[in-house]
Amino acid sequence: MKVMEGYDASEDDSLRLDFKGSFDSQAARQSELEVFLQVLEAHAGEWMPDVVKGKRQREYTRDAVLRALEERGSQRYTHCGLYHARWPAVDMLLGLYLPPLLPMLDVVVKVKALSFFAKEERCLHIVEMVRAWACRYPVTHARAHSADDAELAGSPRFGRDEKTSRQNGFDKVYEVFWLNVFGPKLVETVGRERMLSTPAHRVEELPNGSILLVTWPTVADFASKEARLAQARAHAHLRPDLDFDTVLRTLHERSARLTPVEPRFHPDMATLLSRVVDRAASHERQQRIAELNAWQPAEPEEWRPANSALPPDVENVERALQQYSLYAEHLVALLHSQVPSVFKATPESLTDADFYFWREEFPKRRLREVIDEHAVPAIGAYLGEVLVRNLGGRWIPRQKLEEAQVLVGNRVWLPFLRARRYMASRQALLDHSLTQLYRAAERHQS
Template identity: 60%
Template structure:
């Protein structure tokens, strides 16, 4: 299990912690977890979880944890989650009480990372991890920026997933802010070399592991001083690497995470401002830069002069457009609740939904062309009618059907068909931009 990261595009980076330790299970969850929970309760200053989730949610207590574990137990063990809303905390615990080699896996995410800017809180976190690693012998444990860890290639570091899971942390791939190297890694690097790592704190643990903490604080990992310290420790433990090469890679990662100010196309800003949250946190700044540079084609689905209606019963055709629109609402109202409102914001929510789902490329083309695109065109035209005072001008060829707004007539069915051609077309021919353009020409 993994700790979730916030989907807010403005969310700060978070601290990511992983530990896989040996579990000496003797038939009582409470007894085996007591050292873990004691360390958590005494060191989680400012971010202590307050909710336990098993089969249902309960207020944090040791009794609640035992009950949740009993509820979630199966032949493989038990998994529970501990939460806190503010700051955002998600702690996943997996317990596998195998008689051959029991295992406790802890996955912890805390946001924002700025919570760990101060020395005192960071050292409390380090002491908590030290207590855990001393009681539950580990192969490897780490704590670091979530975004930077992603850029480092964790957790597989270029290996195939199956091979990585089989081999585990079989060699030292990276040195993070906090590291606990188990006996196998200590032996591979050389115990004396490990204990002389240039770092803020290096400590041998009673079970043969070694704790290495690069710097007093975790949040400043992109600073030049931190990157130099990280490179020195990495090259010390992997002498076949070169300092300049490692440092250059770390600086590139820092540059990739440097904040980029959003400067989106004004008509598309309501949509583009929400897209970065759909990417891993390590990619968001690069995506903001890409979306800043994106300039969609100007909408040309309009005419300066209306083509007169060529249908025999215009009112009946207009009603059929309403039926088409209602079919879209019926199909998507649970996934896009604002679709009931028929507002500009509803159009942006639809843009986002179709993009997130990669709708044009995931669903059958004949279904899209015959049903989705016409229903979307009817809905889009309906929003122009309701919100801009437009008037339908029906045509036998549905893509020629128009909505008069001000001195122009707009072609919503044509726009909807273009919109549904590909994932990129969802941005090139967004509903949001089309509405804004029509709005500007209302008077």
């Protein structure tokens, strides 16, 4: 069964649920997890996981979950993954912290896309599921919210260093999310009466002294003005030391950062930049689109008018051309497993190579002498071969590689010089992309 993990649907935000509750590690694991799994099955509905992964993949059953936890177990921690093979995509971690650590049920659920939870009924099922879990497995704090917005809020560190964050956890109300369960200790810190009087869609005291708080009926529209106002009111109520207007302004600023931005990329670079954007973290994607909309690569400078081309100065032109071909084959050998299109030597293969080098941060992760001695000649020769094969270009070899030219139309292009500038840094891979030079040569072909 093919698993559709939450990361596969990169076009949208997701609902993220974090739940850490105490459990009895001395009890039989099957009986201790029975309520957890019963509640999951009762409320997950259309996103109910159907795949369990431990050391192997199985169809979901309660027994499969127990077996996966057993086979992935260690003395202190065990875990398994649960997934949904169809839309909406689900990526769920079920972990158990074991003695000598403090026994804890550790659950992270990501359901993508967040738009799935535009219906109030689906959101109510999430609330009732978390409520039932929190009654059975007492929490310090649990929450469900937009994954992207939680990232922008600084969760889970909220400006603290990792050690402090791990030690103290959610020891005060750093943020109010769409759904929150505040444990008894946190309730007493804030004040039970204050917490119960929070202006919110739903506030409920649970039998174990925890308080469940939901700011708004649906989570999918968390960034709407009305939902942000409700979130700010709840947060400022629970944290009277905070200024309401400042809290609300911060929430609106986060909403603005998540507002979809229409890509308007440079036409030569649109395909490459779309792939660059897809690599950005989901909560940073819209800002990245805006940045790349504003960015305009300079026109390639690695060319001369054809009437000022340098003549060949090599002893054997044919041997020089064979050397260029050999250099280009070196690039094919380097990239063929990661960039299969490199065999075709097409404009599209240049874009694939551009993206590969950018994704791998190639100029940063390789020794400079290796780049200069091997990568630059291979890239330059390959770029030149693409110009020759696709635009009817002709090599004009020179003893110095950076002076070697490819004649296309009324210009000669300098592919080795381009390759050297290209490999200067990760940003240079975009500023001096192979794709853009090819498109510029294509425009001047005749």
